[in-house]
Amino acid sequence: MTQLNIQLLLTGNELMTGDIVDSNSAMIAQQLLPLGLTISRKITVADDLNMLANEIKSISEQADILIINGGLGPTVDDLTAQALALAMNSHLQQHPQALEHLTQWGQQRGITLDQANLKQAMLPAGASIIDNSIGSAVGFACHYQGCDIYCTPGVPKELAIMLEQQIIAKIKQQVPHSVHYQVKRYQVFGIGEAKLQQMITQAFPQWPAEVLLGFRAASPMLELKLSIKEQQAQPLLQHWQEKLFELLGDHILTTIDNDMPTMAQHVIKLLTAQGKTLTTAESCTGGMIASLLTNIAGSSKAFEAGFVTYSNEMKTKMVNVSPKTLTAHGAVSEQVVLEMAQGALSQADADYAIAVSGIAGPDGGTAEKPVGSVWLAWGNQHQLNSHYFCIKGKREYFQLMVANRALDLIRRQLINSPQTPFYFD
Amino acid sequence: MTQLNIQLLLTGNELMTGDIVDSNSAMIAQQLLPLGLTISRKITVADDLNMLANEIKSISEQADILIINGGLGPTVDDLTAQALALAMNSHLQQHPQALEHLTQWGQQRGITLDQANLKQAMLPAGASIIDNSIGSAVGFACHYQGCDIYCTPGVPKELAIMLEQQIIAKIKQQVPHSVHYQVKRYQVFGIGEAKLQQMITQAFPQWPAEVLLGFRAASPMLELKLSIKEQQAQPLLQHWQEKLFELLGDHILTTIDNDMPTMAQHVIKLLTAQGKTLTTAESCTGGMIASLLTNIAGSSKAFEAGFVTYSNEMKTKMVNVSPKTLTAHGAVSEQVVLEMAQGALSQADADYAIAVSGIAGPDGGTAEKPVGSVWLAWGNQHQLNSHYFCIKGKREYFQLMVANRALDLIRRQLINSPQTPFYFD
Structure with missing residues (x-):
């Protein structure tokens, strides 16, 4: 089968002005990787209703999956729901589940919901909810022009929970098993990326092409990744993992399942x-x-x-x-x-x-x-x-x-x- | 005059896989800000020749300025020059100045240039050079479909030098003084974004449209931004700034010049x-x-x-x-x-x-x-x-x-x- 065309649309004035650096798209990419999926294109625009709606329209024509990140907050410059409704020629309506979520969220914090808060329950007609167990904004999903559209919050922790608990599972259903390859991740301390790469190259000049090496800096830790694209490379993965453990000893703190422990x-x-x-x-x-x-x-x-x-x-x-x-x-x-x-x-x-x-x-x-x-x-x-x-x-x-x-x-x-x-x- | 339409095109597989987080576009945005310029749209794609060429073609139709970042290196997946030539229906040719730069760069390091290095001197016909005083890759600029296209390296230090020493100065020539608008930023503590928005709306229902309000969460602080697009709005900015200070008192810690103090x-x-x-x-x-x-x-x-x-x-x-x-x-x-x-x-x-x-x-x-x-x-x-x-x-x-x-x-x-x-x- 052909690879799914997955695109990201990030929204936020602060992303355009350079006031914040986008780390969310890296998080999304990392979560898609174990499914063998990559993001083909990523668009970032300011909080502008028409620009957002135009991008959504044009991306949904090309892509199988569109993940929108940001613009779910309570303020006037949070425009994702509105832009999506505009792009789909649809309208916003109060979503009962979203309202319930907001009400509970407010109650737990002793906050009376105001108009700004209630705006977060106004979603495009037909949208389905993506739960947010820690924040006020629910995520939501729509289907338009053959494209699955997931709207996610800009707050990294809330995005992480939605990806892990719901979105990745939904996307996984669209991927046939043969595409899944295996990724093993290890937490390393005390050796920087360049040095580690050099140590591995020197110690193992015969490292096989089937076992891909990857690194991700997560200061002060480092994530070391081994991945294979084919099931038959499994014994190789096993063998070279053991070699790595011999080389690095107690510098490997743990294999990583979900979060990196500190x-x-x-x-x-x-x-x-x-x-x-x-x-x-x-x-x-x-x-x-x-x-x-x-x-x-x-x-x-x-x-x-x-x-x-x-x-x-x-x-x-x-x-x-x-x-x-x-x-x-x-x-x-x-x-x-x-x-x-x-x-x-x-x-x-x-x-x-x-x-x-x-x-x-x-x-x-x-x-x-x-x-x-x-x-x-x-x-x-x-x-x-x-x-x-x-x-x-x-x-x-x-x-x-x-x-x-x-x-x-x-x-x-x-x-x-x-x-x-x-x-x- | 209308605001210049400035767009960024970032290229790099590592940006798509999440292995590195893009901080270059923030750097570019921060350098443009003092000119009153903002980036309207940012596209990130993998190192794919046709995708790159298509994006260049379509962006150069809309934008006044396109800054391309990445893809200037010596390896086969560095495709910017090739993609730009393809987009412009042009061809690559060896650029004498680029060759001279590379030769000097090699001599200083005792490196004999190989084919991969020499590739970095192959630029689209008619390109002009942007000097790189610290790295092997020169930057270059082209003009196509009314759009100024600047090609810059992915290495942050090299990008910084090119921006500071050359590119920003060139862009500045295109900006008449009257376009510069003013931004005032204040550091606020103790009030969240939604609450602050609500307080301001309630206290000042007559807030003028000429003074734009913006917020940026920088937990545990909040950045409050007032901006104007026209010089004649300056007295309004002054007046409403004072009103805000009255409303928020010592919750405003300081006006922000560069970094936010903790x-x-x-x-x-x-x-x-x-x-x-x-x-x-x-x-x-x-x-x-x-x-x-x-x-x-x-x-x-x-x-x-x-x-x-x-x-x-x-x-x-x-x-x-x-x-x-x-x-x-x-x-x-x-x-x-x-x-x-x-x-x-x-x-x-x-x-x-x-x-x-x-x-x-x-x-x-x-x-x-x-x-x-x-x-x-x-x-x-x-x-x-x-x-x-x-x-x-x-x-x-x-x-x-x-x-x-x-x-x-x-x-x-x-x-x-x-x-x-x-x-x-």
């Missing part, structure tokens, strides 16, 4: 399973490690206390770092992070501790300790480890990488990994 | 200017407030210590909350956050403190204190304030909003605002 999720899961607690003493990451951990629901079982000790004085006062050590070695030193970890362990009465001290920049570097220098200590009462890294990049990147490496080092200790990690930007 | 940036800036320090005692936000503050370069002057006191025991041990208070009122109570703030102030010897305790969910709610309940305390030794909020939404949203409201309340205290804030989702 590094903090891996750590909280391990701590909870082992009934252990973790504490943090942070200087240059300033609470980011604690924040990443407590973002996770249920983290309170594993995390009771964190110390943000930005100044020397507070390192002494809060986690008992000796003023002598600070004077002798400086705040960014192995001795200081070891004392910070020790002090945090005893102050918080925790099983494990992470301590970090470094120079996030842009100022504060010296010849001996340049911006990007960081000492990490991690471990428990029996085994405290420490390591120095120099992580070049902007402040934000530095903090994110330090926080994630620190969590990764604790993760490796929690799984008793005998492997020494290697980290490449 | 709430933490506002707070750090105020603290630094006043020579004051801030400390945090966080339960339900788990370090997020400290992390937001220490994300800011130079924050160490204003922030020395933060306490993440997730458990009751740690609230007592780290910031001296009395066990009696915890037993009598529970961890999520006015009394506890006031004691947390007081304890943090004295432990960190800081001028200001923020304390938060709440139920981030999804578990832990009761009938009396449902998920989303949070008590905040903020202030200094002379004036400690407290407030209860109930913020519905997922854990992540809850933490982000609590952290930002807490910072906003400190910001208001630092600017001695007499206004009482109102917060709407």
